Amino acid sequence: SVRQTGQLHIEARLAAAGVERAGLEYLETVDDGEVRLTWIAEDGTVIYDTDAEAGEMENHAEREEFREALRYGAGEGERTSSTLSEKTVYYAIRLSDGSVLRTAESHYTLPALLMGIIQPLVLILVLALLLSGWLASRLSKRIVGPLNAIDLDKPLENDAYDELSPLLTRVERQQRQISGQLEELRRRKEEFAAITDSMSEGLILIDSRGTVMSVNPSARKIFGADASSEGRDVLTVDRSPELRTLLEKSAGGGRAECCISRGEREYLLTASPVVTGGERQGTVLLAVDVTEKQRAERLRREFTANVSHELKTPLHSIMGSAELLQDGLVRPEDRDRFLGRIRSEAARLVQLVQDVIDLSRLDEGEEFPREDADLMAMAREVAASLADEAERRKVALTVSGEGGTIRGVRRLLWEIIWNLAENAVKYSRPEGGRADISVNTLPDGRVRLTVSDDGVGIPPEAQSRVFERFYRVDKSHSRETGGTGLGLSIVKHAAQYHGADVELESEPGRGTTISVTFQKRAD
Numbered sequence: 001s002v003r004q005t006g007q008l009h010i011e012a013r014l015a016a017a018g019v020e021r022a023g024l025e026y027l028e029t030v031d032d033g034e035v036r037l038t039w040i041a042e043d044g045t046v047i048y049d050t051d052a053e054a055g056e057m058e059n060h061a062e063r064e065e066f067r068e069a070l071r072y073g074a075g076e077g078e079r080t081s082s083t084l085s086e087k088t089v090y091y092a093i094r095l096s097d098g099s100v101l102r103t104a105e106s107h108y109t110l111p112a113l114l115m116g117i118i119q120p121l122v123l124i125l126v127l128a129l130l131l132s133g134w135l136a137s138r139l140s141k142r143i144v145g146p147l148n149a150i151d152l153d154k155p156l157e158n159d160a161y162d163e164l165s166p167l168l169t170r171v172e173r174q175q176r177q178i179s180g181q182l183e184e185l186r187r188r189k190e191e192f193a194a195i196t197d198s199m200s201e202g203l204i205l206i207d208s209r210g211t212v213m214s215v216n217p218s219a220r221k222i223f224g225a226d227a228s229s230e231g232r233d234v235l236t237v238d239r240s241p242e243l244r245t246l247l248e249k250s251a252g253g254g255r256a257e258c259c260i261s262r263g264e265r266e267y268l269l270t271a272s273p274v275v276t277g278g279e280r281q282g283t284v285l286l287a288v289d290v291t292e293k294q295r296a297e298r299l300r301r302e303f304t305a306n307v308s309h310e311l312k313t314p315l316h317s318i319m320g321s322a323e324l325l326q327d328g329l330v331r332p333e334d335r336d337r338f339l340g341r342i343r344s345e346a347a348r349l350v351q352l353v354q355d356v357i358d359l360s361r362l363d364e365g366e367e368f369p370r371e372d373a374d375l376m377a378m379a380r381e382v383a384a385s386l387a388d389e390a391e392r393r394k395v396a397l398t399v400s401g402e403g404g405t406i407r408g409v410r411r412l413l414w415e416i417i418w419n420l421a422e423n424a425v426k427y428s429r430p431e432g433g434r435a436d437i438s439v440n441t442l443p444d445g446r447v448r449l450t451v452s453d454d455g456v457g458i459p460p461e462a463q464s465r466v467f468e469r470f471y472r473v474d475k476s477h478s479r480e481t482g483g484t485g486l487g488l489s490i491v492k493h494a495a496q497y498h499g500a501d502v503e504l505e506s507e508p509g510r511g512t513t514i515s516v517t518f519q520k521r522a523d
Contacts, residue, residue: 005076008091011035012103016093019101024048035103040066042098060102065092069100202267202287206234208280210247222262222287234285246271250283259290266291314345321345358415358490368409368497375413375439375449376403382417383437386425390435395428397421401438404447406518412494419487420451420514427455427512445520452513458506466504467492491516 015037018026027037027048039047044061046054060066068075069092077090092102196203202219206212212234215225223238235244242260249256250271257270270286321338324330330338379399390397406413417437424435435453442448458466467488495502495516506512 005089005091008035008089008103008105012091012093012101015103016095016101020095035105038102038104040092040100040102042070042100047099063090065090065102066100068092069094069102070098200289202285204234204237204285204287206247206283206285208282210234212237213282219285219287222265222267243269247283247285251280253280264291265289266294314349317345318342318349356486358412368412370407370409372405373408373410373413374403374405375417375447376401378410378414379417379421379437379439379449382414382421385418386421389422390425393425393428393433394431395425395433395435397425397435397437399437399439401440401450403439404441404518406447406498406521408498408518409494412497416491416494416516417449417451419491420449420516423487424451424453424455424512428453429455429511442517447518447521449516449518450513452511454511457508457510457512458504459508463504463506467502 015027015030018030019039024039024047027039027050030037030050036049036051038049038060040060041047044059044063044066046057046060048054049057063077065075065077068077073094075092077092078087079090080087086106088104088106090102090104092100094100196214196216199216199218202222203214203216204212204219205214210233212230212232215227215229215237220226220229225237229237234247240260242258246256246258246269250273253273253275255270255272257268260267260269266289267287268290270288272284272286274281274284318341321342325335325338376399383397383399386397421435421437424437428435433454436451438450438452440448440450491514492502498518500516500518503515503517504512505514
């Protein structure tokens with residue numbers, strides 16, 4: 001302040017007068033009080049200082065107040081300590097010999113004064129906080145202790161404050177509601193699992209982020225996934241581009257379908273978005289095995305094409321022969337041959353239509369009346385009917401075995417024996433071939449019908465297809481042997497109708513053996 005500065009000037013003048021009069025002796029005896037006195041030589045060397053050893057002090061030639069005193073006779077300066085807690089004011093006077101006497105007085109700065117006040121307050125506040133925290137902790141433990149000891153499974157059985165009774169009653173009521181809801185959710189989850197686990201179709205539930213929520217066993221088998229697939233991105237289950245495209249189409253909000261192949265099976269994938277409140281919640285992915293459906297569709301197309309072909313061939317023959325006869329282009333001696341051809345082709349048409357009707361009735365699962373049938377007697381009847389054809393081809397047709405009786409449909413059983421025996425005669429080695437029909441009862445009560453020949457045989461690659469409709473191993477030979485191409489297909493379906501097993505053994509150039517084993521007759 002101005003007052004302190006003026007006081008410092010007075011102190012400096014008095015001290016300067018004393019030094020001028022008595023020199024160093026004055027400084028050593030003076031009572032300086034709060035004012036610091038420093039005597040500095042003209043070159044800045046400290047001669048004496050009331051608060052420090054002069055010899056240890058640095059040169060003061062560069063001090064502001066010292067330079068001003070040398071120049072003007074008096075000088076002032078002030079400096080603040082590095083900690084900002086003290087501010088020192090200096091006043092220097094030049095003496096007659098050129099030396100300088102400096103007075104200095106320090107006082108606390110405002111921040112230092114404030115810190116001096118705040119520190120005790122902070123200490124008191126900290127102590128108060130610690131004390132209040134300790135008291136609050138003890139009090140809260142006394143309050144919270146009984147609350148922590150509450151058994152929420154049985155809220156009303158707790159010994160707590162009376163004030164908590166309404167709360168515990170409400171908790172107990174909510175516990176019952178939650179338990180009921182959890183039980184309902186568990187029951188529904190079990191029902192859902194039971195339904196999806198028994199599905200033959202693959203089912204995958206996907207949330208809106210593409211994460212798998214559920215995969216049923218059929219889907220795991222189809223896509224080669226496991227239980228760990230749940231919770232992962234659906235594209236980690238199957239990375240096929242078909243599935244990716246399907247999901248992208250479904251994400252647009254519409255139902256999408258595509259077909260994929262897995263091994264030898266074909267599947268139809270259907271992705272249906274699940275929308276609630278106008279927002280897409282997820283996707284249901286359904287995989288249906290359509291292998292048999294596509295196979296049936298292929299067979300239907302082949303069947304239609306083959307029937308058309310088989311019908312056109314005899315019809316063209318009949319029409320051609322009839323036109324020649326009508327136009328008078330046939331010599332009288334050839335008329336019977338052409339008429340015989342017309343009759344033969346017409347009979348072939350009738351047989352083809354009848355075979356198609358029989359297959360259709362078997363496909364539809366139509367029930368036929370059953371009766372006891374002696375297969376040995378039927379085999380002899382068939383052999384007698386084929387005797388002329390066998391003699392014409394010079395094939396030895398025999399019937400052997402101990403016989404056997406089953407319960408079945410006589411007309412279908414006749415078709416089985418007839419078609420197998422007719423093929424054996426047709427495809428046996430000409431000029432000395434052999435065809436045999438045998439009927440035997442096996443030790444376990446089953447009856448086996450076996451028809452064998454020593455003819456051309458069936459190549460291995462064709463053996464799995466000979467029971468297909470209209471399939472012929474050698475199409476060029478079919479005109480010579482005749483027939484409709486449905487014989488073995490009728491054998492297969494008629495055997496299946498009776499629950500019988502059909503086995504084929506054939507070696508090219510050595511012949512073919514076909515066995516039909518009927519189940520044990522129920523008494």
